[in-house]
Amino acid sequence: MSPMLWSAILGALLLFVIKWSMKERRNTRPLPPGPPGKPIIGNVSDLPVTGTQDWVHWLKHKQLYGPISSITVMGQTILLGKRSAKHSSRPNLVFASEMVGWEHILAMQTYSDRFRAYRKAIQPYLGSEQAVAQYNTLQEIESHRFLFRVLQDKTKLAEHIQTEAGAVILKIAYGYTIEPHKRDRLIHIANLALEHFSIAGTPGAWLVDMIPALKFVPAWFPGASFKRKAHDWKRNLEDVADIPYTFVKEKMISGKFETSYLSDLFKENGCPKSGTEEEIVAKWTSASLYTGGADTTVCAIETFFLAMTFFPEVQRKAQQEIDQALGTCQLPKMADRSRLPYVNAVVKEVLRWHPVAPMGIPHMSIEDDTWGEFHIPKGSLIMPNIWAFTHDPETYHDPMSFNPERFITSDDRASEMDPRGMAFGFGRRVCPGRFLADNTLYLSIAQSLAVFNVESANGDADIDIGPKFLPGVISHPAPWKFNIAPRSAEHEALINAVEKEHPWQKSDASDLRSGP
Secondary structure, eight states: OOHHHHHHHHHHHHHHHHHHHHHHHHOOSOOOOOOOOBTTTBTGGGSOOTTSOHHHHHHHHHHHHOSSEEEEETTEEEEESOOOGGGOBOOOOIIIIIIIOGGGSGGGOOSSHHHHHHHHHHHHHHSSHHHHGGGHHHHHHHHHHHHHHHHHOGGGHHHHHHHHHHHHHHHHHHOOOOOSSSOOHHHHHHHHHHHHHHHHTSTTSOHHHHOGGGGGSOTTSTTOHHHHHHHHHHHHHHHHHHHHHHHHHHHHHHTOOOOOHHHHHHHHHOOOOTTSHHHHHHHHHHHHHHHTTHHHHHHHHHHHHHHHHHOHHHHHHHHHHHHHHHOSSSOOOGGGGGGOHHHHHHHHHHHHHSOSSTTOOOEEOSSOEEETTEEEOTTOEEOOOHHHHHTOTTTSSSTTSOOGGGGSOBTTBOOOOOTHHHHTOOGGGSOTTHHHHHHHHHHHHHHHHHHEEEEESSTHHHHHHOOOBOOSSSOOBOOOOEEEEESSHHHHHHHHTHHHHSOOOOOSGGGOOOOO
């Protein structure tokens, strides 16, 4: 790091020394236990190293200090383990929220009037099983098309999953039809933004989050490359919101539009004026539908395919259930879900075995609180180790194994706790798209099991190594080698029937413009 940047840092530290010393004098109860810190900088050295699995790092704190622990970094208290209504806000992650612009997305909204307006707008479309039932046919068709794309080129599995998730959400949010046979522009820029978020939103990864004054350092300043990166990422995120928003506005003006979440808002409230609160709510709730659910859905489906590679006996049991319930001449649909208890258990086990966001998204306490004898200061970051919850041996027997039967009640065993209550968030921060995501996950898993066999390309060599996952706010499986093939010629014909049953639609990509 350059001497000039260090000078700026040391200057900013003076502000934290004052804040830290005043806060220390006010506290009468101790913070939750944790490692001792150093003067001023606190526990900076106790943050996880960039590029490592932070859920594994923080699990050590539970083992050392108990169910709730804390560290203090530059005067900011970070807690692991506790959540309540007092902790339903979001921290101001300077880099991700302010500099890149994720503060506009629902998942990163502070607990405020705007947050409540976002939730109120989305609730009628995604907030219940009944609300999302209107999308069943759309999801079934796009899941079938996913199977077709995998059959055509199994080497692009992750891309095909992204296409399926993107096609569903873009149709719901904007009435937009994607490119059927090549890279779609909206899916591409949205997935790029989600990659950026997984890096930008990691607590402790950016010095400017600990020293906010650094955001005022000029982009040309030596060592300030984070400013240039934030500028580029912000521009991409704005495109994610602006381009489809403009698309729907122009379609509404021409009278040639498909019914969608955004078009319904326009019909109900009129097209809002530029820069108004109404425009912010309409534009960014629409963008939140994609950014809030696409990558998590993709990650969960990838995790399913990884699990089938390492646990083939689960695959065989699920296929046997599907064949017995539905035969081999049809794909599972939403109406068949109640007939497939083992497949439903596979869905739950995917979410438990590796939660898509192992550390969740940090919460922030909105007022001082206590927990037992401990003081929880206002403004503390609350980080729940969801991975540790779903791998607690007191709750889940043999938690490292992928065992869907844990969720099936038998004569001698009660079902273990449904992990969806943790995987989709908690309380006021529960994911508003959880019902849609759960349906997409079920259809993708059930239909893939019905027609494909998935196996390791390296045989027992991969199984001996074990599954690997990448670090990040959203944790995807690390690349692994696998084979996917139709279970039979009959199953291959069933996959190919999609082109006849559901002919490809003309894409709306040519109607896209840049945002306003």
